[in-house]
Amino acid sequence: MRLTLRVTAPAGHVDGVRLPRTGADGSAQVTPAGGPADLATEPAPGAARLADTLFRTIAEPWCPDHF
Numbered sequence: 920m921r922l923t924l925r926v927t928a929p930a931g932h933v934d935g936v937r938l939p940r941t942g943a944d945g946s947a948q949v950t951p952a953g954g955p956a957d958l959a960t961e962p963a964p965g966a967a968r969l970a971d972t973l974f975r976t977i978a979e980p981w982c983p984d985h986f
Contacts, residue, residue: 920969920972920973921938921957922938922939922957922958922966922969922970922973923936923937923938923952923954923955923956923957923958924936924937924938924939924956924957924958924959925956925958925959935951936951936952936953936954936955936956937949937950937951937952938950938951938952957969957970958970
């Protein structure tokens with residue numbers, strides 16, 4: 920699966936479309952991508968469902984710090 924993200928920042932330093940990738944070893948990298956973004960302020964049809972599938976985890980949320 921491939922999901923591109925529209926990234927914006929007030930100063931404009933990182934504006935653009937990005938492609939996050941993960942490796943089987945748990946490594947990750949984000950690279951610039953051409954074309955329109957799948958997920959942005961106004962997502963493309965089906966992009967939110969695709970993002971939910973890609974970022975799903977079986978791990979329960981956990982925070983080791985107590986506030």
